[in-house]
Amino acid sequence: MRSVLTRRRPWASQAASWFAALAPALLAAAVALVLALRTLLPGLYLWDTGELQTIGPILGTGHPSGFPAWVILGWFASVVLQPFGDPAFRMNLLSAILGAVAAGATVLLVIRLTGRRWVGLAAGLLLATTPIVWQIASRADVHALHLALVAILLGLLVDWERRRSAAERDGLDHRADRSLVAAAIVFGIALANHNLSLLLIPGIGLFVLAVEPEIVHRRRFLWGCLAAALTTTALLYLELPLRAGLFRAPLVYGHPETLPGFAYVVLGQQFAGGISGPLAHLDLKLADLAAVAGAQFGPLAWLIPLGLVVTVIRRPRYALLTVPSLVITSWFAESYTNAEIWRYQLGPALIAITWLAILAAEAVSLIEQATDHAPAGSFLWSLGASVVDGVRGRASVLLEISLVVVLLVPSASAIPARAEAVDRSADLVAPRWLAGVLPKLDPHGVVLSWWSYSTPLWYAQDIEGKIPGVWIVDDRTRLDEGLGSVSDVIDNNLGRRAVYLVRLPAEVASLETRYNLALIDSTEPSQPVYQVLGRTGGQP
Numbered sequence: 001m002r003s004v005l006t007r008r009r010p011w012a013s014q015a016a017s018w019f020a021a022l023a024p025a026l027l028a029a030a031v032a033l034v035l036a037l038r039t040l041l042p043g044l045y046l047w048d049t050g051e052l053q054t055i056g057p058i059l060g061t062g063h064p065s066g067f068p069a070w071v072i073l074g075w076f077a078s079v080v081l082q083p084f085g086d087p088a089f090r091m092n093l094l095s096a097i098l099g100a101v102a103a104g105a106t107v108l109l110v111i112r113l114t115g116r117r118w119v120g121l122a123a124g125l126l127l128a129t130t131p132i133v134w135q136i137a138s139r140a141d142v143h144a145l146h147l148a149l150v151a152i153l154l155g156l157l158v159d160w161e162r163r164r165s166a167a168e169r170d171g172l173d174h175r176a177d178r179s180l181v182a183a184a185i186v187f188g189i190a191l192a193n194h195n196l197s198l199l200l201i202p203g204i205g206l207f208v209l210a211v212e213p214e215i216v217h218r219r220r221f222l223w224g225c226l227a228a229a230l231t232t233t234a235l236l237y238l239e240l241p242l243r244a245g246l247f248r249a250p251l252v253y254g255h256p257e258t259l260p261g262f263a264y265v266v267l268g269q270q271f272a273g274g275i276s277g278p279l280a281h282l283d284l285k286l287a288d289l290a291a292v293a294g295a296q297f298g299p300l301a302w303l304i305p306l307g308l309v310v311t312v313i314r315r316p317r318y319a320l321l322t323v324p325s326l327v328i329t330s331w332f333a334e335s336y337t338n339a340e341i342w343r344y345q346l347g348p349a350l351i352a353i354t355w356l357a358i359l360a361a362e363a364v365s366l367i368e369q370a371t372d373h374a375p376a377g378s379f380l381w382s383l384g385a386s387v388v389d390g391v392r393g394r395a396s397v398l399l400e401i402s403l404v405v406v407l408l409v410p411s412a413s414a415i416p417a418r419a420e421a422v423d424r425s426a427d428l429v430a431p432r433w434l435a436g437v438l439p440k441l442d443p444h445g446v447v448l449s450w451w452s453y454s455t456p457l458w459y460a461q462d463i464e465g466k467i468p469g470v471w472i473v474d475d476r477t478r479l480d481e482g483l484g485s486v487s488d489v490i491d492n493n494l495g496r497r498a499v500y501l502v503r504l505p506a507e508v509a510s511l512e513t514r515y516n517l518a519l520i521d522s523t524e525p526s527q528p529v530y531q532v533l534g535r536t537g538g539q540p
Helices: 002-038 047-058 068-080 087-114 117-129 131-136 142-170 173-193 195-211 213-217 219-237 239-244 259-266 282-314 316-335 341-372 379-385 389-422 429-440 451-462 475-480 486-493 505-511
Strands: 446-449 471-473 499-502 515-521 529-535
Touching: 002 087, 002 117, 002 389, 047 068, 047 087, 047 451, 068 087, 068 142, 068 173, 068 219, 068 239, 087 117, 087 131, 087 142, 087 341, 117 131, 117 341, 117 389, 131 142, 131 282, 131 341, 131 389, 142 173, 142 195, 142 316, 142 341, 173 195, 173 219, 195 213, 195 316, 195 341, 213 219, 219 239, 239 259, 282 316, 282 341, 282 389, 316 341, 341 389, 429 451, 429 515, 446 451, 446 486, 451 471, 451 475, 451 499, 471 475, 486 499, 486 505, 505 515
Parallel strands: 446 471, 446 499
Antiparallel strands: 499 529, 515 529
8 A cells, every 4th residue: 555655655645746736827717717707708799700700600701811720729619619509609719728738838938038926927917908919809709829929939939949958968859859859840820821921930930949940950840840830730721622613601701712812811812912001101100119118017018128138148049939929919009900909919919018027126136136135234135134045035035925916016007907808708789680680681681791700691591590581792792602792783783582681781872862762770870771672763
């Protein structure tokens, strides 16, 4: 019996050690999850959110760049999270979980960078309470997965650096290699989730070369890492042609089953030309970035430049990794014209938080050093000399905790206001709109809609099984099926099927000159629904 217990003790000790190491990350993740659940969207929504809530459960394909990594994860989550609510809510819950993962991964990243658990915990909590992160975690969004993967990727790269340093002493290169291979695979997943990951490549390249300059001579390993990343991306992107072709899903964007269609979606050709004036008005762009930082971090925004300076001095390799990533991503976001591009600042926000954490850790170290080297007879000397090593260790922890509390005060005090700003828990605009519209549609009618309202209609049809005979014609549908203009679709169906319009006000005003329109629903005042009764007098 004694020998059995003796054998078990190392496992128990190892489990306790693992729990102690993961406890700060688990605590930050739990707080992030609780905050997100407090403000979580209760169900279906409009726009891209509605699309993701539809394509996840049915394993469909998304708008450019397709987001296969998120879609596959969304499908898996829709199965695992069934007890927690309807499919739309499950996709929202997935984002909340991913936000928690990002917070936990940030804790582990900062602990690797600084060796300080309390500073790591503060970084995770700071991320969780940052408005942009909190908002993304409150609804279905591919950027929640992007943030989690970036945090994990940075952690693996820093872990590789640490292992490489140990390998130089112990000669255990293969242990370090595992972390870099894992980072390559995570990057492959991130790239299959969002093309924004491409902007991380310059920083990663500089970091890898700085950590191990001779890696250029390890060609087999280098090519192996590249193959791991590209193979992961390619395997995940197979979801697009498979679900658009051989195993066609109910909802497919474009024609990714063909080579030109696949390139169109994956490369985002639809949004080509979105970059405008990349080198113009740099002063205004910098001012806007400063305003964004102030909105996200409050008074702590003033410390970010100092955090950058300390990072360059104390963690120069990490600076090589993160500075290009933050600058390029922020510049891209400021130069790109599209809807809700503010989400592109998630990665830079994470990086800025790690710089603040490095600054906080350095401040603790400086205070500790000041205590150790204070002149004899001074207050600091007396404080240091009056405690034994064990008490000194506890005093160091208390010092770290005190500084962490100060670091968190601005975010903690802003939590009520931020919660109110990002709160989606009472947002029922999409369900209310559908409840008002669906009963008034002819079972075999045609609805000419636009993206923001097409997505909840698709959800009603493909997920809930409602209006099975209604043809939902989005602008994407017109393009993919060569249906022509809105007027062409109306003319080709008028007199044969009931035709309904869910269009923007300016377009409705234009169509009223050609067609007699009757308002059938105004549940959502900003998006009324009309039926086309016929052509106006004199129209052919």
